[in-house]
Amino acid sequence: MTDRRVSRLSAVQGAVRQLGHPFVLLLLVLPMAAPLQGQTQIHTEINPNQATPVVRIAIPHPETVIPLEEYNDAFFAPLTRDLAASGVFAIAPIPPNVAVNGDLVKAANADFLLALKMRQEEQDYIVEARLIDARGMTISEPFRPSAYRGTAPALTRMAHTLASNLVRAFSGKTGIFLSQIGYASNRSGHWEIWLMDWDGANQRQITHDRSMAILPSWSPDNDRMVYTRFAGGRSEMYIINRIGGGRMSVPTALGLNTSATFSPVSHDIAFVGSVSGNPDIYVVRDDGTNLRRLTTGYSIESTPEWSPTGRQISFTSGRSGTPQIYTMDADGTNVQRISFDGAWNDDATWAPDGEQLAYTSQVNGRFQIRIMNVITRQSRIIAGEGSNEQPTWSPDGRWIAFQSNRSGAWQIYRIRVDGTDLSQLTFDGENKDPDWSKKSE
Amino acid sequence: MHKLFKGFLTGLLFLTIVAIPACKSKKTPPPKVAPTETTASVPPVAATTTETQVTNPPDFVQTETQPNVTVTTLPSDIAELNRVAEERGYLQDAFFDFDASTLSSDAQAALTASANWLRQNAQYNVLIEGHCDERGTEQYNLALGDRRANAAKEFIVALGVDAGRIRTVSYGEERPFDPGHDETAWGKNRRAHLVIVGK
Numbered sequence: 001m002t003d004r005r006v007s008r009l010s011a012v013q014g015a016v017r018q019l020g021h022p023f024v025l026l027l028l029v030l031p032m033a034a035p036l037q038g039q040t041q042i043h044t045e046i047n048p049n050q051a052t053p054v055v056r057i058a059i060p061h062p063e064t065v066i067p068l069e070e071y072n073d074a075f076f077a078p079l080t081r082d083l084a085a086s087g088v089f090a091i092a093p094i095p096p097n098v099a100v101n102g103d104l105v106k107a108a109n110a111d112f113l114l115a116l117k118m119r120q121e122e123q124d125y126i127v128e129a130r131l132i133d134a135r136g137m138t139i140s141e142p143f144r145p146s147a148y149r150g151t152a153p154a155l156t157r158m159a160h161t162l163a164s165n166l167v168r169a170f171s172g173k174t175g176i177f178l179s180q181i182g183y184a185s186n187r188s189g190h191w192e193i194w195l196m197d198w199d200g201a202n203q204r205q206i207t208h209d210r211s212m213a214i215l216p217s218w219s220p221d222n223d224r225m226v227y228t229r230f231a232g233g234r235s236e237m238y239i240i241n242r243i244g245g246g247r248m249s250v251p252t253a254l255g256l257n258t259s260a261t262f263s264p265v266s267h268d269i270a271f272v273g274s275v276s277g278n279p280d281i282y283v284v285r286d287d288g289t290n291l292r293r294l295t296t297g298y299s300i301e302s303t304p305e306w307s308p309t310g311r312q313i314s315f316t317s318g319r320s321g322t323p324q325i326y327t328m329d330a331d332g333t334n335v336q337r338i339s340f341d342g343a344w345n346d347d348a349t350w351a352p353d354g355e356q357l358a359y360t361s362q363v364n365g366r367f368q369i370r371i372m373n374v375i376t377r378q379s380r381i382i383a384g385e386g387s388n389e390q391p392t393w394s395p396d397g398r399w400i401a402f403q404s405n406r407s408g409a410w411q412i413y414r415i416r417v418d419g420t421d422l423s424q425l426t427f428d429g430e431n432k433d434p435d436w437s438k439k440s441e
Numbered sequence: 442m443h444k445l446f447k448g449f450l451t452g453l454l455f456l457t458i459v460a461i462p463a464c465k466s467k468k469t470p471p472p473k474v475a476p477t478e479t480t481a482s483v484p485p486v487a488a489t490t491t492e493t494q495v496t497n498p499p500d501f502v503q504t505e506t507q508p509n510v511t512v513t514t515l516p517s518d519i520a521e522l523n524r525v526a527e528e529r530g531y532l533q534d535a536f537f538d539f540d541a542s543t544l545s546s547d548a549q550a551a552l553t554a555s556a557n558w559l560r561q562n563a564q565y566n567v568l569i570e571g572h573c574d575e576r577g578t579e580q581y582n583l584a585l586g587d588r589r590a591n592a593a594k595e596f597i598v599a600l601g602v603d604a605g606r607i608r609t610v611s612y613g614e615e616r617p618f619d620p621g622h623d624e625t626a627w628g629k630n631r632r633a634h635l636v637i638v639g640k
Binding site: 234258279303318367 | 540542568570577578579580581583584585587588589590591592594595608609610611612615636638
């Protein structure tokens with residue numbers, strides 16, 4: 001803490017200090033951090049976003065004979081975008097006419113430069129990456145020089161991998177740049193399950209049911225998704241792998257079979273099942289065996305979501321007269337009401353830290369994304385235009401993806417948890433039900 | 442009625458625990474009910490799909506609900522039959538208030554007319570779709586639509602239509618009848634919609 005406070009003061013004074021060890025170069029802080037100065041340490045633990053130091057990094061184009069148009073869009077641009085969005089790095093503008101060495105680091109007022117060499121061997125591209133400090137020395141800690149090899153279609157993946165490794169080196173947490181967002185899109189003429197990269201690139205269809213496939217949810221190993229398929233006047237759960245193969249049903253003999261979500265720690269799937277018009281939270285193994293009912297009573301229960309440890313399940317219930325968020329232990333006991341604001345709350349989903357819930361909350365007649373700390377019960381709104389629903393956390397807890405109809409059609413957006421850096425990720429047809437993969441890679 | 446419903450619930454619950462069928466595709470028959478003392482009111486769900494019912498000859502049906510028309514020709518094509526059934530008021534949808542699944546007197550009147558026609562045309566099975574307006578959230582609305590569809594089903598069964606002829610599904614807010622964004626549209630979209638699905 002002391003180091004951080006010192007570094008913030010340094011940043012305020014505009015003083016650039018070389019603190020010796022490259023890991024301790026703390027020259028900027030995120031905007032979030034400023035209002036929280038002088039508060040207790042508890043707050044810094046609530047939000048993993050706010051205390052992260054920012055490393056200034058200069059990224060000149062690679063040393064290569066490969067033409068710019070061959071590597072820029074596929075490799076260099078996504079690499080730069082990833083690092084700029086990481087919250088761990090700030091991109092230092094590169095001054096003209098300075099050799100790519102320690103002088104560049106100083107002239108750019110940076111901590112490091114990312115030196116890239118790129119060459120081609122037959123079909124493969126090979127990228128070598130190292131960090132050079134202000135003395136012109138290649139560092140080996142915290143980031144070790146590394147090489148990445150792949151064919152042209154793999155270039156973007158190589159960029160995301162390098163960016164994730166850089167983020168892990170300086171923050172201790174792997175970057176999210178290889179994570180995937182599953183969602184439902186009707187752009188093919190039917191609602192189908194689609195996937196995209198974290199930045200909205202590489203959108204691809206993985207179901208071809210040609211009926212109505214919605215509400216995808218990732219397995220904890222990122223290999224499979226469970227979703228709800230409507231066909232022949234029934235709605236049923238199906239599992240599919242991330243390349244669209246291995247489709248299998250999860251039979252339950254119940255109605256609905258909606259809002260399915262994999263346990264983070266077992267083969268269980270929590271979902272909404274219904275008997276005679278009484279929707280409740282059920283759990284079933286992913287092979288359709290060992291069906292258990294977790295909620296009882298005649299009110300509507302919906303929208304279960306496991307806590308990251310698998311010990312708790314959040315859900316929506318109409319038992320108070322309006323849809324509100326509740327939590328319970330994974331065996332159905334210890335039910336607690338979480339939401340009290342607004343006449344309609346739904347879509348609760350746990351942050352990776354297990355201490356925050358994001359959910360859809362009605363505010364002044366419109367739906368907004370609300371983030372609540374389940375320990376302090378304090379909440380805040382990430383305000384936006386239109387109706388904003390179905391939040392999902394990035395694996396590092398820094399971002400929320402959600403759906404909004406602010407453009408006149410449902411589209412998926414991404415925003416930082418502090419409410420900055422909004423991007424629209426989908427544009428074709430209508431797109432909804434985003435679910436961010438749980439692991440970074 | 443309450444006792445019957447309870448028995449039905451118990452039976453279905455038993456079904457969920459005992460008979461977990463392997464549904465590999467939509468052609469797979471639905472679960473059979475295990476024989477127990479509680480299953481008398483839980484007949485197996487009919488396995489009909491709209492795609493397979495297009496080649497039947499025309500049917501002549503004696504109707505008593507339309508006093509001026511004693512003999513009515515019903516189309517054999519299911520889509521056409523549904524259009525005629527809606528146009529002539531044989532099957533009438535039930536409409537609901539916001540975030541509600543209770544049947545108003547209008548809804549009960551509509552379902553009574555539907556039940557009368559279904560009793561007199563016992564060869565047809567019906568799918569009741571639960572629908573919601575766009576103002577709620579997608580996931581909760583799917584559950585709410587399920588409750589609406591089943592409220593309609595229960596009412597029709599209480600009027601003497603065999604429960605085995607009726608299936609339910611909830612589309613929540615996924616398939617609105619009116620794409621508008623005002624109370625007129627919302628009112629049309631909060632409904633239990635009755636669809637003939639074959640014999």
